Amino acid sequence: MTAGxxxxxxxxxxxxxxxxxxxxxxxxxAGLAAVIRELAPERVLLLVGSGDNGGDALFAGAxxxxxxxxxxxxxxxxxxxxxxxxxxxxxxxxxxxxxxxELDVLVDGILGIGAGAGTALRGRARDAVGAxxxxxxxxxxxxxxxxxxxxxxxxxxxxxxxxxxxxxxxFGAVKAGLLLGRGAELAGQVxxxxxxxxxxxxxxxxxxxxxxAQKRAVQKRAVQKTAAQKRAV
Numbered sequence: 173m174t175a176g177x178x179x180x181x182x183x184x185x186x187x188x189x190x191x192x193x194x195x196x197x198x199x200x201x202a203g204l205a206a207v208i209r210e211l212a213p214e215r216v217l218l219l220v221g222s223g224d225n226g227g228d229a230l231f232a233g234a235x236x237x238x239x240x241x242x243x244x245x246x247x248x249x250x251x252x253x254x255x256x257x258x259x260x261x262x263x264x265x266x267x268x269x270x271x272x273x274e275l276d277v278l279v280d281g282i283l284g285i286g287a288g289a290g291t292a293l294r295g296r297a298r299d300a301v302g303a304x305x306x307x308x309x310x311x312x313x314x315x316x317x318x319x320x321x322x323x324x325x326x327x328x329x330x331x332x333x334x335x336x337x338x339x340x341x342x343f344g345a346v347k348a349g350l351l352l353g354r355g356a357e358l359a360g361q362v363x364x365x366x367x368x369x370x371x372x373x374x375x376x377x378x379x380x381x382x383x384x385a386q387k388r389a390v391q392k393r394a395v396q397k398t399a400a401q402k403r404a405v
Contacts, residue, residue, distance in 0.1 A: 174362075175376035176348030179285040179324040185344065185369040196367050197224060197256075200343040201231030203365030204279075207341045208236060208314055213277040215242050217311070218265070219300055220257075221282040222249030225316050228343070229281025230256030230265075232316075237263035244268045244275070248282050248297035271303045278304060278311040280335055282320035285347060290323030292331035301335050315340040318347055319358045325377065327355025334358060344369040348377040 189196055208216065218233045220226035230245070230253055237243040243265035245257070261267070282297045283289055293301055297320070304310055313319075315337035321329055327349040340350060340359040344367045349355040 174346055174351060174380040175371075176351040176378040176380065177345040177371065177374065178348055178377045179289060181371075181374055181377065182285060182345050182347065182369070185371055185374065189368060194368060196343075197227055197231060199367040200228045200365060202235065203343070203367075204228055204232040204314075204316060204341045205235040207339060207363050207365075208232065208277060208279065209239070211277055211312055211314075213241055215272070215275040216244070216277045216279060217268075217272060217275045218243065218245045218260075218279045219282050219297070219320075220245055220247050220249075220252060221284075221288075221297065221320070222251040222253075223284055223286050223288075224253065225284030225286070225320075226281045227253030227256040228284075228316050229279050230260045233265050233279070234259040234263040237265045244272060246271065246296075246300055248295070248300060271300050275311050278313050278335075279316060280313055280320050280337060281316040284317045285324040289318075290321065290325075290328060290330065290349070293321055293333050298333050301333050304335060305333070313337045313339075313360075315359065317342050318350055318355065322349050322355040322358055324349040327351070327353030329354040329358070336360065339363060341365060343367050345371055351378055351380045 218229045233243045245267050319337045321334035324347040336358045337360040339361045341363045343365050350359045
């Protein structure tokens with residue numbers, strides 16, 4: 173059984189490590205880069221959002237670029253993780269303003285579990301994902317933590333413009349939304365990168381189930397638990 177945790181549970185487990193200066197982003201990026209290397213990419217495009225999810229993608233892209241992999245960066249938000257962008261560009265990655273014609277691996281680093289998680293894509297992010305979805309042959313997609321537009325707690329998707337992943341590289345703990353609803357369908361293969369989170373004593377929001385009937389029951393309990401947690405706040 174695979175345990176799935178809520179975004180709030182993951183953030184609470186991250187907090188003491190971040191306060192102690194533990195380099196969680198560096199650990200996440202190294203794991204992400206290692207998974208992408210397994211695909212033997214010839215051309216990589218990073219779709220980079222404004223938050224830490226985009227930072228993970230940029231630092232991973234820097235490692236790939238240093239290895240000699242051609243890496244391009246398409247920023248989809250009004251802000252960008254400046255340190256990650258600087259590292260990637262210093263390593264040889266280049267900025268682009270549209271989805272290139274030639275690429276074989278796309279890294280979805282638009283939205284993570286923070287602000288905007290589970291919401292419909294807008295602006296440049298929506299245009300970029302729409303352009304990829306319209307292609308008769310799509311690149312292999314690696315999602316950073318979870319596919320952008322998937323709710324991290326229950327797997328809901330509120331819009332049709334969402335990019336299915338071949339592989340989702342998630343950090344510290346599997347998010348419940350990768351095991352439930354549309355999230356389970358869109359995540360592809362889920363790869364967990366350990367970054368040092370201590371989840372001892374934390375009850376998972378959900379545990380993955382194998383049979384359809386059991387899965388529906390687990391999903392219903394997870395939704396009810398999420399609703400109860402929100403009412404208690």
